[in-house]
Amino acid sequence: MPKVRKAVIPAAGIGSRFYPLTRAQPKEMLPIVDKPVIHYVVEEAVKSGLDEIVIVVGAGKDAIINYFDRHFLDDSMDESYFSEMPDIYFVRQRKQIGLANAVLTAEAFVGEDPFTVLLGDTIYESGTDKTVTSQILEAYDRYDKPTIAVEKVTREKMRDYGMVEGDPVGPGTWAIRNLLEKPEPSETKSDLGITGIYVLEPDIFNSIRSTKPGRNGEYQLTDALLDQVRKRDVYATSFNGTRHDIGTKELWIKTFMEYVSRDKRFASSFDSK
Ligand code: G1P
DSSP states (O other), X not given: OOOOOEEEEEOOOOOGGGTTTTSSSOGGGOEETTEEHHHHHHHHHHHTTOOEEEEEXXXXXXXXXXXXXXXXXXXXXXXXXXXXXXXXXXXXOSXXXXXXXHHHTTHHHHXXXXXXXXXXXXXXXXXXXXXXXHHHHHHHHHHOSOEEEEXXXXXXXXXXXXXXXXXXXXXXXXXXXXXXXXXXXXXXXXXXXXXXXXXXXXXXXXXXXXXXXXXXXXXXXXXXXXXXXXXXXXXXEOOSEEXXXXXXXXXXXXXXXXXXXXXXXXXXXXXXX
């Protein structure tokens, strides 16, 4: 099995949940302390050994492309934040018609290799010395099946997630039987929500092509995975760590405050007098 080195980072969604903040800037460029969210996502990829990275952008996302250029006046400042960063490639999703279609735009980049999809608006803090993405990649290596990350979600939160139904095959790992994108709580007994790390193989592209528009009229990656499940084994695995979804104003503000309150550089500014 070839080692996974490629990461596809979809960052093309229109970010309407953040209006007016995202009318003229991508949601992936929202700050968490002094770096934009997308910077953390790329760091997670690099720390996980994924050094061939493509970001899927679209209309209104030029700031992401500009951000990764080396155009700062002060090179030393640039180095402290960008020293580990490989070259980053960009593809454009020409119409924002769903996550599955965004992944499909990376097909030529992926070629014949297994690859990881990391959502551009979700960041992770590992509870171990391995990144969360490395933990999912290890499960992929162990079982030799496409593997997606899941965590337990409450019944009220289900409407915000793709949900997985599966049979346990090992500690914290399930063989997926069924997937539902943003179901009503009455539609499934499962509490396993898709968190946004997917280790996939190139046959996913045929599954995406055969998928019809689903929830919200968009091409859903969850539906393409269901097509895979009907043809081959796909696994879901949990992880040790914390996931910060930056998908809504509340979640972004919460994550920002958590990170800033822990950052020693700013501690004195928040001392209560
Ligand atoms: C996407 C996926 C969903 C997944 C979620 C995780 O939804 O479609 O299956 O659970 O990411 O954040 P979105 O949040 O983009 O609506």
